[in-house]
Amino acid sequence: MTGRSVVIEFKDIYKSFGKKEVLCGLDLAIYKGETLVILGRSGCGKSVTLKILLGLIYPDQGQVFINNTEITALSEKSLMPIRRRMGMLFQGSALFDSLTIGENVAFALTEHSDLTAGEIETIVAKNLSFVELSGTQNMMPSELSGGMKKRVALARAMAFQPDILLYDEPTTGLDPITATTINALIRKTQLEFGVTSIVVTHELDSGFSVADRIAVMDDGRILEIGDVESIQNSKNEFVQTFIAGPK
Ligand SMILES: Nc1ncnc2c1ncn2[C@@H]1O[C@H](COP(=O)(O)OP(=O)(O)OP(=O)(O)O)[C@@H](O)[C@H]1O
Ligand SMILES: [Mg+2]
DSSP: OOOOOEEEEEEEEEEEETTEEEEEEEEEEEETTOEEEEEOOTTSSHHHHHHHHHTSSOOSEEEEEETTEEGGGSOHHHHHHHHHTEEEEOTTOOOOTTSOHHHHHHHHHHHHOOOOHHHHHHHHHHHHHHTTOTTOTTOOGGGSOHHHHHHHHHHHHTTTOOSEEEEESTTTTSOHHHHHHHHHHHHHHHHHHOOEEEEEESOHHHHHHHOSEEEEEETTEEEEEEOHHHHHTOOOHHHHHHHHOOO
């Protein structure tokens, strides 16, 4: 199914904020076309990991490679074209409340491309149709449900037809049925566009339903990585406790 070439690699990453060590020796490789889920409790450093990949946070130590290019060695300017190849769904959707849905989806294209207004309109319509929100261009974010906002965030993340999609807690705060539709959409995006995806979540059901592989994170590093079955049958005590949930 998934090819074995490595698209993203974190090598021995360390990151502290003040005295707080968040990442301590994070190693992780993600294969082309797979959906890798990073599972871990709140505050363990999942969002920081994604932000390091996007170049929004710089690690104290270690290297990050994308398609064998060491992005941690690049200037902001050289990083730009690589960053364009990545789409990010931020935790909580992060739509611009004062912009329409159409303007939200168009945002990066309007700011960072030479496309004409007509070309941008076509892409916006196509991406909104992909997430099954055709015709919502003139609505405001406040008029949408949480699930719809996540779908708009996906349509926006797909602006530059990224090869890599990063999802930060895509189902957190949604009811189970809406969460299921978002998980299905993550799968559909993977299958239709062959994207390499990282999904960060602390929700087990969502993680298990979208993952090709799961990486369990704790204490700033990856404790265990494997397919859903191997993680469900893990012998690691922390992984077992995390999966069993609160008593
Ligand atoms: N810019 C920052 N400045 C200072 N501390 C930060 C910063 N970003 C993150 N942290 C701290 O790093 C730790 C990890 O944060 P992170 O947002 O990665 O957690 P998370 O695993 O995504 O949690 P959640 O599941 O709640 O989203 C937290 O203790 C957080 O307070
Ligand atoms: Mg987070």
